[in-house]
Amino acid sequence: MPTIFIDGQELQVNDGENILEACLNAGMDLPYFCWHPAMGSIGSCRQCALVQYQNEDDTRGRIIMGCMTPVTEGARFSLNAENATEFREAVVESLMLNHPHDCPVCAEGGECHLQDMTVMVGHRDRRYTGKKNTYRNQYLGPLIHHEMNRCITCYRCERYYKDYAGGTDLGAQASHDHLYFGRHEEGLLESEFSGNLVEVCPTGVFTDKPFLKQYSRKWDLQSAPSICTGCAVGCNIAPGERYGNLKRVHNRYNHDVNGYFLCDRGRFGSGYVNSEARLDYAGIKKSDGSFMAVHQQQALDTAANWMQGKKVAAIGSPRASVESNYLLRELVGAENFAAGFSDTEAKLMASVSQILQTTKAVNPSIKQIEAADAILVFGEDVTNTAPRVALALRQSVRNKSFELAEQMGLPQWQDAAVRNLAQDQLSPMLIVSAMDTRLDDVASQCISLAPDQIAEFGVAIVEAMAGEPTSNTQANEIAQILQCAKNPLVISGTSMQHWGIINSAVAIAESLCGKKSSCMLSLCVPESNSIGSALLAGDMSQPLSHLVESAPEVLLVMENDLHRRLSAQQMQQLMGEGTQVISLDMLENPTLGASDMVLPAASYAESQGSLVNMEGRVQRYFPVFQPANERMPSWQWLLKIAAATGHKSLSKLEHFDDVVAACEKNHAQFDGLAIAAPDNSFRDRGLKIPRQTHRYSGRTAMNAGVNVHEPQQPHDTESPLAYSMEGLNRDQPASLTPYVWSPGWNSNQSLQKFQSEVDGPLKGGTAGQRLIISTAKGATKKSENSTTDMQPHQWQLVPVYRVHGSEELSVNTDEIAELAGHSFVALGEVVAEKLGVVEGDGAIVASGDIEVSLEVKILQRVAKNCIGFAAGYTETMAFQAGSLASLTKDKKWQRREPQLIASDKTIPDPMISTGGSARV
Amino acid sequence: MSKKEMIQSDIGSVLSAQEIAEIDAELAHIPYKSGAAIDALKIVQAKRGWVSDECLQGIAKYLEMSAEELEGVATFYNLIYRRPVGEKVILFCDSVSCWIGGCDDIKSKISNVLGVDYGETTADSSYTLLPVPCLGACDRAPVMMVGDDLVTHLDDKKITELFGSAANGSAK
Amino acid sequence: MEKVLTRNIGLAQKPTDLKAYEANGGYQGLRKAMAGMSPKDCQDVISDSNLRGRGGAGFPTGMKWSFVPSDDKCTPGHKYLVCNADEMEPGTFKDRLLMECDPHQLIEGMILAAYTIGADISYIFIRGEYLVAIQRLRDAVDECYAAGLLGENILGSGYKLDMYVHPSAGRYICGEETALINALEGKRANPRAKPPFPQVSGLWGRPTIVNNVETLCNIPHIIDRGADWFNGLGVGEDAGTKLFGVSGRVKNPGCWELPMGTPIREIIEEHAGGMQDGYQLKGFLPGGGSTDFLTADHLDLAMDYNVIGAAGSRMGTGTMIILDDRTCPVGMVLNLIRFFAHESCGFCTPCRDGLPWSRQVLQDIEEGRGEPEDLETLAYQVKYIGAIGNTHCALAPGAMEPLQSALKYFYDDFKQHISSGRCPYH
């Protein structure tokens, strides 16, 4: 560890870091703009200037950029020398020449890095007398608002969007003081990660458009530590609320999981929480089929009455918390409980959970994935099934360039230099999939195979690695690339709903695990708590079809829209005459409609729970605000039902922590659940952690439009967080960080004050706890691959996932629905040509007794005999992955216009809205 | 059809066969396709005077880069025109030696005669007037380029010879 | 004095073709090297010759070349030689002459340079407006390929070199060697961070040498006639001859090859014929638009790198711009700053936003809206933008040189503008 001197102060610094990092690590306030901990240095803004001295006798020194200067033993610097402070002020003064000074109407105001830095350098008076340059803004789609006049040309947006996230449609144009950051033409930003621009831009050029429609200042938001429920990656988020509405979602740093970035589903997909389709009251179905709203107590009494002495079964949900699922299972007994997976999903999830518990391969965190130097993507379009992981994979392929840089003695953070050196040399990424994936652009090789063949191809790779001669040269090649790598990664998952693919992936990964070497194996799974549900189900899980057969008298369905998993016929059978169905969920859906009683559940933003992500990490989310009306978190509904029915063990439980303790006690696989976050008794120096900021304003007045009496702040009896601005938000355990703020650092850049060191874990550690530790006995099973017999003019149906559209809840957000577009059938160019269709035409897909006319999408590469269908879309819901279909042109097809649900929406006045009315 | 053929036929309507052949000649000695971005822009502009959106998209596709990326390149350089220009571009040197030599007055004279300021094209589309950094002929200042020709030792007389005078209307 | 660089250049300014070039001793240096000099031998001669770069910075050429890693010290692949023919520095017009009139001299220099550093591909990056030079160079390159002077197995030596003439799409910043490399790669020409220097990671990430046209034109002669001969050419501290030019209100503006160390007075008064009648010399920029003003007091200095440096300016490109007593120094600096502000690549703040700020202040002063505080602001800007290291590349510090020296030598002119509320020269 080198020693350096800053203003005479002796500092021990980390080897290989730069002076800016060293200063920030030492707690010094050195302003910066263009540098970003995840993206390194380019030295363009010139804000992080210090004076460097040759030696002790040098009194003049010279200006250097902190972010571009590596630490060296004995080097001497000054932060406070007059020429340094004067220089830094001059930089801000020139950045502000053309700035519109429109903070009062800017969405960034109050959390603006430019504001912070301006204050930090002490800039006050403008001397510039010229006209300001102005720019025309672009329409960038429903998610991102563009306001170029505020730009300070730090290049962060371009570097993030192009270099980091692999986007191609946003960048720098023109030059000198006319630089422009935008698209070639107006239009939707294509990247699935565009939302991070909001946090990457140090001022208000790129802002959160849905948030603008219902805007509040950062300091007026009430926030809580939360976990994204958009997929199984489990990114940490910080949602913010005001006036009873979820206003926006910001990234919440987790060193091992999402780091600084989210995908757009995670950032923008929570609008459904404010949806008018939310249930507000419990309802009991009347004879005419409509629902009668009833109070909680009445609903509970009726439910208890229905259940008394009856054969009761229950269906849980992979998108509900561990705790809720646990309670539901206890309530009806394991033999009457189905985890809520479809039959195929149940089998896949049982094997994934089995694999994670026994594999010899390393089950990596996202951070570890970024270290991979050769990647085999096996049958998964990761960008659309586990988006944040795909963003990590885009960093892994850069390891080749870091290797080259190291040979030249270039530090990784010298971002532009490393890129210039490596040009387009990337670490190998091999993609084997049925169709295009959104990582094809960084892949060294893409192989298109039907699902069955993917599985077989995997067997060939394993054989090739074992040294058995195979005639498959591609398999030989891939085997060799993987075997040459120091840190290979195999990534696969359940999205093809094909056991053989996963099995082959495991076999490949495990054959790479020798005495000295190891391989990472990462498996993508469908939902935010799929792994949690699989762990709970263990081997005894009741397949959903058994439950259908068992014909229960009373059925409890929790947070699960069964029509996504059952055929119409099964639905009918399950929910028909003989069964009284009680459903617990948030949004209107076909399952609720078919139920006899509905109970309004709280969303993730209004409740507390634990989710187990794809790597087996359990993480806790906390309520951001209290549920409105008669909504209640599922776990509370279930405790109350237990009490009302006099359940033996459950009726003794009262608090969330009791449930956690019980679950941990009764299920060895959940050992560690309690460590996911501190319990209700936790206090930091005697205080709770505030959900509101120091500057939270208008508390007395904000509800005056409804009631002039200031309501009492709610008490949180379940967690260490308070609905208050009192308390301490610093250095607490990482799982309890509701927002980041530090004096002088109002923007999200204040994160560095919470990190143990630049880009390191938070001071309070890393949130979450690995539940699954593999026994490393090995999980490879003998393959029993089958091939589907194909008739001419038949196609195999392959599910095609979309970040926007395939996920059940987020698509109830206007912006996401707009981006999801229409459901589609995806064809290769050759097939399309034969059929006589082009993109946007219609084709009729018939499979079994289902026949749907769908919009045609043309893909670049499609495996022989395969066609894709939009997974998770209503119109295509009934299609089974892997089944056969016929295809004809729809001659009567009328081309569809895009649905501009969000873009055309008028802005509701948040002050007047009083929340949705009872929808029952 | 191969992918390459597809792209060719796709943009065939935009880029001419000769343009494509010239771009291919550049590509022959450049390790990455996008490396020929500037050459390709210049090739297309040489034929058409300027680079339209359509051409830009065509080139981008041919070079397998995004239109955005090519736009960033095209808008960086002084000699790539993203708006239509006249038959001839007047590159008028306004740098220091020409300035000392009185180029401001000559510029006024040209503007007067042609009825255009910097960045503008004459009504009959004959000329577009643009400023250019030092043309490296300072010993013969003031100078300008009209189309491909360097015109040196500019004075009122020369301007009249070249463009006529304001009295007899705008340019030939 | 013996003409070296311009020996083929007559008044008619007709280019020499291969035949004429060879007839006058051309490609002797190359033949000599190919016949029996190793790259190391060539490197030694160039180092010993004390040749310094003629592109503006005066960096010793031999030393620069020695930073290129030898084949066993770098991963296998191409190495590149690039000729910087982007001549766009205001007031500079020497490379144009060399290329238009004697293209083969440059090509021979490039082949030798490429041979020395082990390059197998070379580029002439030439500004797009130099249409005549582009054509003549292309013709000359074709002649060379046909004559076995370029391509495979040059002169039977086994050495292979390809050469391409690459016209720029026009930006002053493309003259900065790392920006030039980005332009050659088809990218936006922002300069790159150094280190790593292009000698180790340049074009396409590979070892690359960028040299000025004039620098390269010296190489054949040095190889042919040796380091001692070259050292003997200078009359002052520095070796060789140089093209010196004068523009502005002198009787005979032009460009001449003279020994290094020729006194400034001789250049202006003898070769350029002195000031035009009715004009007095008020000051001059000794080496292009990004060098500091000197005044009549400096006329007896020798044009040597260190001598001019000690006087507070730079040799730059060696082409002088004369400020006369009837031209407004504020207006002249405004013209220069306007140029630099427009040609800023826009990458770093002090240059992108600082130069337009200076331009605004100068314009206010020149147009009679100046305030006394403006002079403090200008001084502040010079300090802020002007130091090497404050900005990402040398464009902005260069831009500040005429301003800072104008504030030093012509302060009264600035003050008079402000106190009288108008430009006294109009």
Ligand SMILES: Cc1cc2nc3c(=O)[nH]c(=O)nc-3n(C[C@H](O)[C@H](O)[C@H](O)COP(=O)(O)O)c2cc1C
């Ligand atoms: C803004 C800027 C513009 C430059 N323009 C030129 C130029 O037009 N021609 C040139 O030869 N060098 C130019 N240079 C200098 C080059 O960066 C580089 O130092 C030179 O080409 C090296 O060649 P030499 O060692 O032979 O002098 C410029 C430098 C800067 C900072």
Ligand code: SF4
């Ligand atoms: S000093 Fe000017 S030209 Fe050089 S990098 Fe900075 S902005 Fe670009």
Ligand code: FES
């Ligand atoms: S943060 Fe160092 S130059 Fe921008």
